[in-house]
Amino acid sequence: MTWFKLAFRNVFRQKKRSFLLASAIAFGMLSITLLNALTGAMATAVKTNFSTAIGGHVYITGEVISPRGYSTSLIDQTATLDQVIRSLPVPIMQVKPRSNAQVQLVNGSAVTRTRVSGIKLENEPTSFTKLRVMQGDMRALQQPGNIAIPLNRAKDLNVRLGDKVLVKGATNTGQQNLLEWTIVALFADQSSFGRSNSYASIVTVNNLLNIPADQYQQVNLVLQDLNHMATATAELNLALTREASIKPQDDDGLVGPMRRMMGSNRTLVENPWQGTQFEVTNLDDVTENVMAIVRGLDWVAKLIFVIMLVITLVGISNSYRMVLLERVAEIGNMRAMGAQANNVFRLFIYEAVILGMIGIALGLILALAGVATIESLNFADSRGPARMFTVAGHLPLMISMGSVLVSSALIMVMAMLAAYFPARGAARLDPAEALRSAT
Amino acid sequence: MSLIDFQHVHKNYPLGKTIVHALQGVSFQVQEGDFVTISGPSGSGKSTILNMVGCIDTPSAGEVIIQDTHTSTLSDRQITELRHRTLGFIFQNFNLIPVLSVYENIEFPLLLGDSRNDPFKQWPEQEKCDWINYLIAQVGLEDYAQRRPAELSGGQRQRVAIARALATKPSIVLADEPTANLDSVTGDQIIQLMREMNQTLGTTFVFSTHDPQVLDVADHVIKIRDGMIEDNYRLSERI
Ligand SMILES: Nc1ncnc2c1ncn2[C@@H]1O[C@H](COP(=O)(O)OP(=O)(O)OP(=O)(O)O)[C@@H](O)[C@H]1O
Numbered sequence: 001m002t003w004f005k006l007a008f009r010n011v012f013r014q015k016k017r018s019f020l021l022a023s024a025i026a027f028g029m030l031s032i033t034l035l036n037a038l039t040g041a042m043a044t045a046v047k048t049n050f051s052t053a054i055g056g057h058v059y060i061t062g063e064v065i066s067p068r069g070y071s072t073s074l075i076d077q078t079a080t081l082d083q084v085i086r087s088l089p090v091p092i093m094q095v096k097p098r099s100n101a102q103v104q105l106v107n108g109s110a111v112t113r114t115r116v117s118g119i120k121l122e123n124e125p126t127s128f129t130k131l132r133v134m135q136g137d138m139r140a141l142q143q144p145g146n147i148a149i150p151l152n153r154a155k156d157l158n159v160r161l162g163d164k165v166l167v168k169g170a171t172n173t174g175q176q177n178l179l180e181w182t183i184v185a186l187f188a189d190q191s192s193f194g195r196s197n198s199y200a201s202i203v204t205v206n207n208l209l210n211i212p213a214d215q216y217q218q219v220n221l222v223l224q225d226l227n228h229m230a231t232a233t234a235e236l237n238l239a240l241t242r243e244a245s246i247k248p249q250d251d252d253g254l255v256g257p258m259r260r261m262m263g264s265n266r267t268l269v270e271n272p273w274q275g276t277q278f279e280v281t282n283l284d285d286v287t288e289n290v291m292a293i294v295r296g297l298d299w300v301a302k303l304i305f306v307i308m309l310v311i312t313l314v315g316i317s318n319s320y321r322m323v324l325l326e327r328v329a330e331i332g333n334m335r336a337m338g339a340q341a342n343n344v345f346r347l348f349i350y351e352a353v354i355l356g357m358i359g360i361a362l363g364l365i366l367a368l369a370g371v372a373t374i375e376s377l378n379f380a381d382s383r384g385p386a387r388m389f390t391v392a393g394h395l396p397l398m399i400s401m402g403s404v405l406v407s408s409a410l411i412m413v414m415a416m417l418a419a420y421f422p423a424r425g426a427a428r429l430d431p432a433e434a435l436r437s438a439t
Numbered sequence: 440m441s442l443i444d445f446q447h448v449h450k451n452y453p454l455g456k457t458i459v460h461a462l463q464g465v466s467f468q469v470q471e472g473d474f475v476t477i478s479g480p481s482g483s484g485k486s487t488i489l490n491m492v493g494c495i496d497t498p499s500a501g502e503v504i505i506q507d508t509h510t511s512t513l514s515d516r517q518i519t520e521l522r523h524r525t526l527g528f529i530f531q532n533f534n535l536i537p538v539l540s541v542y543e544n545i546e547f548p549l550l551l552g553d554s555r556n557d558p559f560k561q562w563p564e565q566e567k568c569d570w571i572n573y574l575i576a577q578v579g580l581e582d583y584a585q586r587r588p589a590e591l592s593g594g595q596r597q598r599v600a601i602a603r604a605l606a607t608k609p610s611i612v613l614a615d616e617p618t619a620n621l622d623s624v625t626g627d628q629i630i631q632l633m634r635e636m637n638q639t640l641g642t643t644f645v646f647s648t649h650d651p652q653v654l655d656v657a658d659h660v661i662k663i664r665d666g667m668i669e670d671n672y673r674l675s676e677r678i
């Protein structure tokens with residue numbers, strides 16, 4: 001207690017120097033906390049944006065062989081799949097059957113391309129809550145033959161709410177199909193990654209694709225907890241292997257599921273099969289490439305942090321050497337009075353610990369302020385890939401308790417390491433020499 | 440039995456390629472309760488002797504015996520404990536801890552022990568407090584107890600140093616030229632104060648000085664020249 005009090009007062013003895021040292025530590029703490037928050041925010045934003053764009057966390061697609069020997073995107077063993085999903089051991093928030101089609105919308109000479117997602121509205125009542133509906137009502141999609149499109153596409157097509165448009169697309173087996181749908185809602189464009197998306201009921205899209213009303217191409221699962229993603233995927237693969245069949249893991253990796261999700265539905269196969277061949281992917285698979293970039297950034301940030309740490313370490317160590325020189329007589333005096341060498345050693349270490357704590361606290365306060373500032377910035381109007389890293393225009397920064405603890409511990413160890421050699425020097429001072437040099 | 444017993448003590452310091460013979464066979468005894476002066480010209484070896492009595496330096500040859508303990512047999516840790524328990528120090532340049540108040544500086548030696556059998560740990564808090572306040576009163580600094588050393592005059596600082604040296608109720612207080620940084624009037628007062636403490640508490644004081652006048656107050660005078668004892672006498676022999 002005595003030594004801690006003494007150390008505390010010693011820290012405030014040379015206010016300017018202590019302030020500079022604490023600032024160096026604070027800067028380290030500030031930058032690593034901000035960098036961690038930033039890369040964390042990027043990861044969160046990427047996941048959020050992808051799961052919003054795709055609509056879920058785990059994706060089950062299927063392929064069946066058409067009469068002509070083509071592989072087509074379709075799940076016809078829907079009862080089996082229902083059963084498998086119901087017996088999954090993780091909590092599921094929503095089950096979203098979907099069918100997708102790439103279509104051309106035509107009005108006179110105006111043409112625009114869009115993907116139409118066929119949605120079972122009663123299964124996903126919350127799917128449109130984030131959509132800014134400008135005109136009309138998404139609930140009207142429940143009627144077959146209705147479509148909701150982005151407002152800017154409607155302008156391109158020169159159509160208004162309630163107008164009919166021609167829909168040109170291919171059936172699931174590849175025949176051209178032409179239908180007439182009614183525009184019942186217009187919403188602010190949410191185009192992710194440059195692709196525009198429109199919505200209709202699954203029955204409407206199935207009608208275009210010429211597949212039975214109760215079948216679908218894909219089921220997206222929304223999980224209660226993202227941590228269950230791997231378990232859910234593995235369990236689905238197991239159960240579907242047992243109850244149906246799973247697409248062999250050899251060929252096209254993500255290309256197949258992604259292609260089907262985007263509504264491109266048909267390829268010719270050499271070795272046909274019976275029934276549905278399922279394929280299960282999840283958000284982690286889909287975001288893998290972007291996440292690799294984020295992880296790379298994270299590593300660079302950590303490397304910079306370590307380099308900064310070492311520079312600070314050397315600086316602090318040198319300052320302590322100076323402190324030691326200034327206090328030679330004092331140390332000799334303490335030793336003469338009966339302080340043991342290890343007391344002197346600990347005094348210096350305590351001073352470093354106190355300085356470290358002040359620096360860490362200061363850095364953390366600055367980091368909190370920094371996070372608040374960055375979070376208040378709005379990037380909603382920015383274009384390009386930056387949007388991938390924002391959610392509703394903001395960087396979703398989060399300071400995680402765990403990483404704060406880890407970096408604090410690291411900085412503390414560094415501060416103690418910086419003080420170690422000067423402290424040992426102080427402890428080893430010969431009291432007679434120390435006292436003599438002061439006179 | 441003497442409190443301090445020097446037997447043929449030599450001390451050599453290496454200085455570049457030569458060797459300085461700072462002490463060349465010094466022998467003397469100090470009795471308990473004495474007020475001892477070590478005098479001699481600059482460089483004669485006064486500080487060297489005091490450092491050896493104070494166990495902060497070791498002889499090159501010969502024996503230093505403190506309270507019947509041969510100091511050469513002790514480990515560094517034991518030596519430190521011996522210093523803590525039986526010795527008090529007063530320095531020419533005061534050496535107070537600048538970040539501690541007068542009261543805290545005096546209390547500091549009592550808090551230093553870190554061994555389990557540390558005698559000052561068992562001391563009741565109130566008694567400790569009364570003792571420190573008693574010492575503060577004895578050195579006449581009642582109104583300055585909460586001041587920091589930087590706010591005191593040289594004479595006041597040396598008074599704090601005297602109180603601090605006495606805090607652990609040591610058998611011996613060592614003072615290496617305690618008046619060298621003070622004007623002569625203040626210096627005399629400091630010597631006077633040490634003498635009073637020597638008489639009220641019975642603590643043995645050993646101090647060095649240039650000042651021949653000081654010899655009058657001492658019980659025991661040891662004169663040094665060139666690392667050898669020139670004269671060694673007690674003024675009033677006790678029975
Ligand atoms: N660490 C050392 N290294 C080399 N020589 C030393 C050392 N300490 C003391 N000496 C030498 O030993 C001799 C005695 O020194 P000491 O300090 O004991 O003298 P002193 O009587 O205290 O002198 P002063 O009155 O000036 O304080 C001197 O010649 C001094 O130069």
Ligand SMILES: [Mg+2]
Binds near residue numbers: 485486487615
């Ligand atoms: Mg001297």
